[in-house]
Amino acid sequence: MSTPTITTPGSPEPPGDEIPPDTFAGRITLAHRAGGVAVPLLTTLVAFVAGGLVVLVFSRKNPLSTYHAIFNGTGLNWLLPWNTCQFPCQPAIHLQQTAVQFTVLVLTGLAVAFAFRCGLFNIGGQGQYIVGTIAAVWIGTSLDSLPGFLHVTVAILAAAAAGGLWAGIAGFLKATVGAHEVITTIMLNWVALWIGVYLVDIGGPLQDPSAGPVGVTAQVDPGARLRVLWGTPGLQALNIGFFIALAALVVYSLLLNRTTLGYQVRAVGFNPDAAAYGGISVRRSYFLAMAISGAFAGIAGSMDVLGWQLNVDTSFVNAYSYIAFLGIAVALLGRNSAVGIFFSALLFAALTTGTAARNLDPNVFPSELATNLTQMIQGLVVLFVGAELLILGIWQARRRATKTAGRVE
Amino acid sequence: MSAGAEAPRRPYVTTKLVTARAVGIAGIVAGAVAFWLALPPLTVRNVAAPIVVGSLAGVLGVGAITRGERRVGWGAVVAGLVGMAGGVAAAQASSAHLEDVITWSTIVSLGLVWTTPLTFAAIGGLVSERSGVVNIGLEGMMLMGAFFGIWGADVTGSWWGGLAIGMISGGGLALVHAVFAIHLRADQIVSGTAVIFIAWGLTGYLYNSHYGFDGTPEGTPAVPTFNPTWLAHVPPRALGQFLADSLNGLSLMTIFAFVLVPLAWLVIFRTPLGLRIRSCGEHPRAADTVGINVYRIRYGSVVMSGVLAAMGGVYLSIGFNHHFTEKMTAGLGFIALAALIFGNWRPFGAFAACLLFGLSQALAPQFQNVDSWANYGTLFQALPYLLTLVAVAGVIGRTVPPAADGRPYIKQ
Numbered sequence: 001m002s003t004p005t006i007t008t009p010g011s012p013e014p015p016g017d018e019i020p021p022d023t024f025a026g027r028i029t030l031a032h033r034a035g036g037v038a039v040p041l042l043t044t045l046v047a048f049v050a051g052g053l054v055v056l057v058f059s060r061k062n063p064l065s066t067y068h069a070i071f072n073g074t075g076l077n078w079l080l081p082w083n084t085c086q087f088p089c090q091p092a093i094h095l096q097q098t099a100v101q102f103t104v105l106v107l108t109g110l111a112v113a114f115a116f117r118c119g120l121f122n123i124g125g126q127g128q129y130i131v132g133t134i135a136a137v138w139i140g141t142s143l144d145s146l147p148g149f150l151h152v153t154v155a156i157l158a159a160a161a162a163g164g165l166w167a168g169i170a171g172f173l174k175a176t177v178g179a180h181e182v183i184t185t186i187m188l189n190w191v192a193l194w195i196g197v198y199l200v201d202i203g204g205p206l207q208d209p210s211a212g213p214v215g216v217t218a219q220v221d222p223g224a225r226l227r228v229l230w231g232t233p234g235l236q237a238l239n240i241g242f243f244i245a246l247a248a249l250v251v252y253s254l255l256l257n258r259t260t261l262g263y264q265v266r267a268v269g270f271n272p273d274a275a276a277y278g279g280i281s282v283r284r285s286y287f288l289a290m291a292i293s294g295a296f297a298g299i300a301g302s303m304d305v306l307g308w309q310l311n312v313d314t315s316f317v318n319a320y321s322y323i324a325f326l327g328i329a330v331a332l333l334g335r336n337s338a339v340g341i342f343f344s345a346l347l348f349a350a351l352t353t354g355t356a357a358r359n360l361d362p363n364v365f366p367s368e369l370a371t372n373l374t375q376m377i378q379g380l381v382v383l384f385v386g387a388e389l390l391i392l393g394i395w396q397a398r399r400r401a402t403k404t405a406g407r408v409e
Numbered sequence: 410m411s412a413g414a415e416a417p418r419r420p421y422v423t424t425k426l427v428t429a430r431a432v433g434i435a436g437i438v439a440g441a442v443a444f445w446l447a448l449p450p451l452t453v454r455n456v457a458a459p460i461v462v463g464s465l466a467g468v469l470g471v472g473a474i475t476r477g478e479r480r481v482g483w484g485a486v487v488a489g490l491v492g493m494a495g496g497v498a499a500a501q502a503s504s505a506h507l508e509d510v511i512t513w514s515t516i517v518s519l520g521l522v523w524t525t526p527l528t529f530a531a532i533g534g535l536v537s538e539r540s541g542v543v544n545i546g547l548e549g550m551m552l553m554g555a556f557f558g559i560w561g562a563d564v565t566g567s568w569w570g571g572l573a574i575g576m577i578s579g580g581g582l583a584l585v586h587a588v589f590a591i592h593l594r595a596d597q598i599v600s601g602t603a604v605i606f607i608a609w610g611l612t613g614y615l616y617n618s619h620y621g622f623d624g625t626p627e628g629t630p631a632v633p634t635f636n637p638t639w640l641a642h643v644p645p646r647a648l649g650q651f652l653a654d655s656l657n658g659l660s661l662m663t664i665f666a667f668v669l670v671p672l673a674w675l676v677i678f679r680t681p682l683g684l685r686i687r688s689c690g691e692h693p694r695a696a697d698t699v700g701i702n703v704y705r706i707r708y709g710s711v712v713m714s715g716v717l718a719a720m721g722g723v724y725l726s727i728g729f730n731h732h733f734t735e736k737m738t739a740g741l742g743f744i745a746l747a748a749l750i751f752g753n754w755r756p757f758g759a760f761a762a763c764l765l766f767g768l769s770q771a772l773a774p775q776f777q778n779v780d781s782w783a784n785y786g787t788l789f790q791a792l793p794y795l796l797t798l799v800a801v802a803g804v805i806g807r808t809v810p811p812a813a814d815g816r817p818y819i820k821q
Binding site: 054058059121123173177179180182183184186187188189190191193194195197198201202203204328329332366368369371372373374375376377378379380382383385386387 | 543545585589593594595596598599600602603604605606607608609610611613614615617618621735740743744746747750783784787788790791794795797798801802810
């Protein structure tokens with residue numbers, strides 16, 4: 001249904017200033033033009049300052065020493081040159097945990113970003129992550145006759161397919177009946193959550209019968225586990241998933257910028273009507289963009305299950321899957337670019353790890369407060385990154401600055 | 410009486426009383442009856458009964474569809490099929506198990522408990538979306554109400570103090586959403602998501618720094634409840650007992666919620682203010698042209714939606730649970746959103762969906778009374794979301810959001 005509203009662009013502009021169209025991708029372009037990394041950095045800074053104020057006002061603690069303790073909790077201090085840490089090295093363990101979180105956040109961030117580039121808002125990363133974990137644990141605990149390398153590959157591919165199919169439902173509904181993907185993916189999140197809990201809960205089809213009154217699946221077969229590269233297997237050690245995430249960033253970038261499919265997806269994201277006029281199947285692009293997004297989130301689920309969690313229990317499905325929801329913040333702060341997602345995933349992984357109960361020094365700041373502080377900072381970052389007019393203001397200020405600079409020369 | 414006088418009157422009567430819509434609604438009722446027959450207290454063990462009544466529902470549904478009432482008609486067909494399947498399944502099950510799971514008074518009284526917060530949040534969402542601002546931050550606004558409600562009750566020493574502070578907190582969070590969605594033209598989904606994050610963080614932080622491991626104090630002032638024991642005297646005896654049992658402990662907030670629905674309908678569809686709100690949601694430029702301040706209406710509506718959603722949260726913390734836990738809303742805001750969509754952005758539709766979802770929330774834990782059925786309760790929790798998926802997929806008629814829902818308005 002065509003709506004006769006607000007297709008005209010905004011406030012009167014001096015001639016020569018082009019205003020991006022009132023579409024999602026148009027806003028993203030605007031954000032890109034508005035000074036690259038300046039906006040995300042500024043946003044993050046503002047969010048941290050606001051978080052610091054909360055610390056100061058409500059807890060009467062020193063925000064700087066709190067942030068320093070959180071930084072030490074991330075293990076990033078291991079990278080500092082003056083760090084002389086002997087085995088068993090606590091910062092090293094923390095850094096491994098940060099890397100594990102980073103892996104998941106990159107993949108769930110890509111899941112949101114890819115759909116964004118097609119003009120779709122995939123808010124269902126959590127559901128796609130859950131079906132990914134279920135598929136991975138199902139393949140990982142069965143099919144144990146397969147040789148190790150093949151087993152783990154099949155498990156990851158199954159997770160990708162499951163996530164892709166789950167998101168594909170939303171893409172299909174968008175393409176066929178025009179159902180809004182935000183609504184369908186939210187609903188699919190909760191359907192996935194309850195089906196996931198059913199499957200692994202007591203008496204569920206995937207529950208380990210020997211676990212008795214505990215809702216947990218069997219452990220993943222040793223052959224289906226991701227190879228541990230650094231640290232103690234069983235803890236959140238750095239595994240090969242880290243490099244799978246890095247590879248996914250490259251794949252994302254190549255897929256979008258160097259393939260026909262990526263071109264079509266971006267064209268639909270900019271303007272579906274123009275893309276259709278140019279002979280691109282908008283429906284096909286919607287479906288594929290959602291399916292590929294879901295595949296990223298599904299792989300994220302398999303990384304956690306095959307990398308360190310090794311089984312799935314009800315609280316993992318219920319509560320831990322929340323990490324996939326953070327992909328929205330990662331993609332927004334990372335401006336849907338591969339490099340941006342790398343850094344924003346690193347930031348949020350560090351925040352999540354640094355404020356975890358095991359990592360934060362309780363003498364400096366209680367971790368149950370810090371984990372909530374993290375959520376507040378994440379919320380503020382998302383809030384500011386989404387504010388178009390702020391970005392527009394910065395963009396115009398920059399243009400004005402360059403113009404006057406030109407006049408002086 | 411002459412035949413000539415009678416002839417023109419009959420078609421008039423039939424078209425007026427037996428509309429296609431009434432046929433469809435009768436079909437939906439028949440579908441429910443098909444299921445109900447096989448459940449306690451009647452517990453008809455004959456498989457034929459639900460099949461016959463369920464088929465009747467289907468026939469009525471088809472009748473309504475062919476007469477142009479597609480939405481209600483398909484609803485009746487689906488209700489007939491579900492009722493038939495449920496009835497047959499229940500007739501096959503052991504009647505002792507059924508007695509354990511289906512305790513109608515428990516289901517109704519718990520269903521009212523769940524319906525209350527859902528209704529507040531869904532009507533809140535309705536007000537906001539009717540003015541053209543998508544509010545997926547309902548979950549966060551409920552959570553604000555839940556925490557600040559109990560904190561306010563604790564500090565002021567009265568339940569209405571808690572209610573007032575809770576409502577202000579929800580309105581405050583909604584104001585943040587409004588500023589970003591309306592003035593700063595942020596994407597409304599993005600700022601709604603941000604608001605949820607902030608509410609999670611803020612309430613969790615304050616809860617831990619104020620109450621910590623001990624939790625919220627025992628015996629904080631609670632919303633008054635009623636025990637209408639006199640209902641037990643209503644004849645017949647079984648009905649009276651049922652009414653008394655299911656309305657036992659009825660909260661004042663539940664009554665508020667039930668009053669809110671017709672009130673919301675009245676305001677939105679029968680007052681100048683409601684017309685203004687709706688015109689901002691359908692065609693803001695036209696509303697602006699005739700002199701309506703679109704920004705002011707949208708601000709008011711979004712803040713109101715936060716206030717209402719927070720009332721639902723207040724009910725959770727000082728009306729029902731009497732304590733606060735982190736993220737205690739646990740997806741209720743999203744169910745309310747689902748109810749709003751399922752109810753097609755209409756007050757009574759949304760309320761009907763809230764009742765349906767509330768009853769299903771109440772039924773889910775009942776399955777645990779039978780060991781071998783414990784898992785079905787978990788699957789049952791997915792029902793509201795599945796139904797909403799089916800509804801937006803257009804199987805049961807299309808859901809139609811306000812035309813300018815989710816679009817920022819740029820003043821010229």
